[in-house]
Amino acid sequence: MKIAILGTGAGARQHAARLSALGHQVVIGTRDPEATLARTEPDMMGTAPFAAFHATHPGLTLASFAEAAEAGELVINGIDGANAVAALAALPATALAGKVLIDYAVPYVYQQPGDAPNPWPTPWGEMPRLDPVDTDSLAEQIQRALPDTKVVKTFVTQEQETVVNPAEFGGGDHTMFLAGDHDEAKAAARELLNAYGWTDIIDLGPLAAARGLEMYAHFHTALGLALGGRFGVKIVR
Amino acid sequence: MKIAILGTGAGARQHAARLSALGHQVVIGTRDPEATLARTEPDMMGTAPFAAFHATHPGLTLASFAEAAEAGELVINGIDGANAVAALAALPATALAGKVLIDYAVPYVYQQPGDAPNPWPTPWGEMPRLDPVDTDSLAEQIQRALPDTKVVKTFVTQEQETVVNPAEFGGGDHTMFLAGDHDEAKAAARELLNAYGWTDIIDLGPLAAARGLEMYAHFHTALGLALGGRFGVKIVR
Numbered sequence: 001m002k003i004a005i006l007g008t009g010a011g012a013r014q015h016a017a018r019l020s021a022l023g024h025q026v027v028i029g030t031r032d033p034e035a036t037l038a039r040t041e042p043d044m045m046g047t048a049p050f051a052a053f054h055a056t057h058p059g060l061t062l063a064s065f066a067e068a069a070e071a072g073e074l075v076i077n078g079i080d081g082a083n084a085v086a087a088l089a090a091l092p093a094t095a096l097a098g099k100v101l102i103d104y105a106v107p108y109v110y111q112q113p114g115d116a117p118n119p120w121p122t123p124w125g126e127m128p129r130l131d132p133v134d135t136d137s138l139a140e141q142i143q144r145a146l147p148d149t150k151v152v153k154t155f156v157t158q159e160q161e162t163v164v165n166p167a168e169f170g171g172g173d174h175t176m177f178l179a180g181d182h183d184e185a186k187a188a189a190r191e192l193l194n195a196y197g198w199t200d201i202i203d204l205g206p207l208a209a210a211r212g213l214e215m216y217a218h219f220h221t222a223l224g225l226a227l228g229g230r231f232g233v234k235i236v237r
Numbered sequence: 238m239k240i241a242i243l244g245t246g247a248g249a250r251q252h253a254a255r256l257s258a259l260g261h262q263v264v265i266g267t268r269d270p271e272a273t274l275a276r277t278e279p280d281m282m283g284t285a286p287f288a289a290f291h292a293t294h295p296g297l298t299l300a301s302f303a304e305a306a307e308a309g310e311l312v313i314n315g316i317d318g319a320n321a322v323a324a325l326a327a328l329p330a331t332a333l334a335g336k337v338l339i340d341y342a343v344p345y346v347y348q349q350p351g352d353a354p355n356p357w358p359t360p361w362g363e364m365p366r367l368d369p370v371d372t373d374s375l376a377e378q379i380q381r382a383l384p385d386t387k388v389v390k391t392f393v394t395q396e397q398e399t400v401v402n403p404a405e406f407g408g409g410d411h412t413m414f415l416a417g418d419h420d421e422a423k424a425a426a427r428e429l430l431n432a433y434g435w436t437d438i439i440d441l442g443p444l445a446a447a448r449g450l451e452m453y454a455h456f457h458t459a460l461g462l463a464l465g466g467r468f469g470v471k472i473v474r
Contacts, residue, residue: 212456
């Protein structure tokens with residue numbers, strides 16, 4: 001299958017490499033492919049420049065957001081939360097109409113000079129805010145901006161390495177979650193998750209449940225800081 | 238030990254009954270004991286009137302918030318999130334000064350007529366909002382209102398029956414979490430959790446991490462609606 005991944009961050013790279021290894025044709029979308037390849041410094045999250053990753057994964061195509069989205073039969077959104085809605089809404093209408101869009105972005109807003117203090121220090125500065133939060137979600141904003149696209153939220157509650165290969169860590173006994181208003185989108189996401197190796201997948205119902213998945217981010221970060229190593233989430237029944 | 242539980246909801250009753258069975262002297266605090274005992278209808282969450290519970294647990298003392306807090310060597314806050322800060326701040330200064338306060342309330346704000354719609358329908362109406370959320374938490378508000386009290390947030394991420402007796406459900410393999418700025422409070426909460434039967438307890442660090450615990454509420458509710466039965470959370474390492 002032709003799969004487009006929008007975004008070039010650490011999560012996007014995990015999906016691209018794994019999907020390619022699973023035999024899919026992967027196109028990675030970025031705002032400006034030349035600029036992405038020219039970057040030589042790690043990004044704000046410490047992720048190595050994309051060119052180094054690309055050199056070791058020559059089968060992956062890098063293209064503009066529009067070209068990647070047009071090419072994808074299935075599209076995965078990994079554009080950072082602060083820019084996702086604007087970047088997706090700016091695509092040609094044909095690029096995403098009728099398609100399934102899997103969204104895993106967290107709508108982080110990083111503290112800027114002059115902002116009110118947000119007293120939760122982390123090793124990389126104060127904890128980012130979430131916007132939207134509580135009564136709306138990024139996934140719902142994307143769905144409203146793209147009414148002809150079938151949006152599903154998933155992936156967001158597990159570490160990126162675990163998302164693409166749950167069997168490889170902690171005995172493989174983790175739980176994954178889905179939320180969306182379109183059964184077809186949830187079925188497509190479930191198929192992809194099965195291919196990654198997920199066996200315990202819980203459908204949380206409507207896309208509004210993406211609020212809970214996105215708001216889980218602060219808990220996830222606190223756990224990561226406390227444990228200082230990898231972890232997964234299992235729902236015990 | 239003399240333990241005060243402030244609040245008469247389903248969670249408060251679970252703690253009261255279990256702590257009493259464990260040999261503690263339990264005083265339950267409520268705004269107006271006579272009114273609490275006079276109620277004959279279930280509350281908005283469907284919880285049976287307190288008098289029925291009290292009749293089957295005659296060893297439990299019901300008192301005013303102030304009397305209960307004064308009596309408790311350790312105090313557990315189960316006052317609903319919308320009223321907790323005001324009710325606690327109104328207590329005599331001696332009632333809580335120097336004590337450990339374990340808080341497990343979620344700062345729910347239920348939809349009122351005239352509010353903007355919050356399109357996440359549940360069987361009991363639209364999902365309540367959280368206030369505070371994201372850049373503050375109820376636990377931090379309580380700590381700021383009671384600077385001489387040692388606040389710790391815990392319990393909130395698991396079902397009430399599981400909190401007080403983790404061994405009794407799902408093989409007992411669940412994870413519990415703590416957050417707080419006072420080591421003494423976290424040690425007291427850990428001791429109580431150990432007595433309940435918890436063996437896997439993760440210290441999430443400062444009280445700011447309570448934001449993540451409180452914001453987990455929407456995810457927890459979505460899980461409950463999706464599964465339609467009991468569940469627990471296990472962090473896999």
